[in-house]
Amino acid sequence: xxxxxxxxxxxxxxxxxxxxxxxxxxxxxxxxxxxxxxxxxxxxxxxxxxxxxxxxxxxxxxxxxxxxxxxxxxxxxxxxxxxxxxxxxxxxxxxxxxxxxxxxxxxxxxxxxxxxxxxxxxxxxxxxxxxxxxxxxxxxxxxxxxxxxxxxxxxxxxxxxxxxxxxxxxxxxxxxxxxxxxxxxxxxxxxxxxxxxxxxxxxxxxxxxxxxxxx
Numbered sequence: 066x067x068x069x070x071x072x073x074x075x076x077x078x079x080x081x082x083x084x085x086x087x088x089x090x091x092x093x094x095x096x097x098x099x100x101x102x103x104x105x106x107x108x109x110x111x112x113x114x115x116x117x118x119x120x121x122x123x124x125x126x127x128x129x130x131x132x133x134x135x136x137x138x139x140x141x142x143x144x145x146x147x148x149x150x151x152x153x154x155x156x157x158x159x160x161x162x163x164x165x166x167x168x169x170x171x172x173x174x175x176x177x178x179x180x181x182x183x184x185x186x187x188x189x190x191x192x193x194x195x196x197x198x199x200x201x202x203x204x205x206x207x208x209x210x211x212x213x214x215x216x217x218x219x220x221x222x223x224x225x226x227x228x229x230x231x232x233x234x235x236x237x238x239x240x241x242x243x244x245x246x247x248x249x250x251x252x253x254x255x256x257x258x259x260x261x262x263x264x265x266x267x268x269x270x271x272x273x274x275x276x277x278x279x280x
Contacts, residue, residue, distance in 0.1 A: 068097055069120050070131045072104040077256045081106050084133040091163050095172040106257035109140035110204055115258045126157025134164040136200035146197045167192045237264045
């Protein structure tokens with residue numbers, strides 16, 4: 066059994082590797098070793114995540130996609146989750162989440178018992194959809210509360226916005242100027258690819274504005 070572990074944190078300030086030891090212990094308790102790790106800092110509400118896409122590209126039928134919790138895999142809206150789940154299934158991957166006991170059976174062999182395997186897959190599929198829906202609702206609730214808090218702070222005249230790490234942004238710009246790929250820049254700057262993409266858009270827009278002739 067080939068186990069691919071996926072670790073995700075939402076922001077650069079969070080430690081995506083926080084759950085690594087826990088996943089390792091879980092796999093060991095099930096009598097397996099984790100063959101590959103895929104780690105990134107990106108929002109679970111974002112469908113295009115580079116490490117998740119790399120995992121899906123590497124996956125072979127029968128592999129296990131291991132996560133700490135379903136919300137590490139998805140906080141996507143229904144349509145995007147449906148597409149992601151379809152891609153996971155087309156690859157022949159079986160999702161195992163430590164916080165979803167019904168998925169743990171995928172770490173054990175059901176070879177020769179097709180009925181049991183199909184029943185477990187059906188039950189787990191239903192539970193995956195339910196947990197993904199809960200994760201999305203939690204994301205939307207937190208975003209709503211955050212927006213309400215910002216609106217209240219603005220009304221009181223005390224909102225300052227989220228501080229930017231200007232040193233890191235300057236480093237990203239310099240790395241982009243050198244012609245490195247987004248993934249390499251993220252690796253050297255120790256940040257997420259989404260952060261690099263944001264800075265790249267700002268950098269490209271700024272460079273375009275400077276080249277525009279005066280009218």
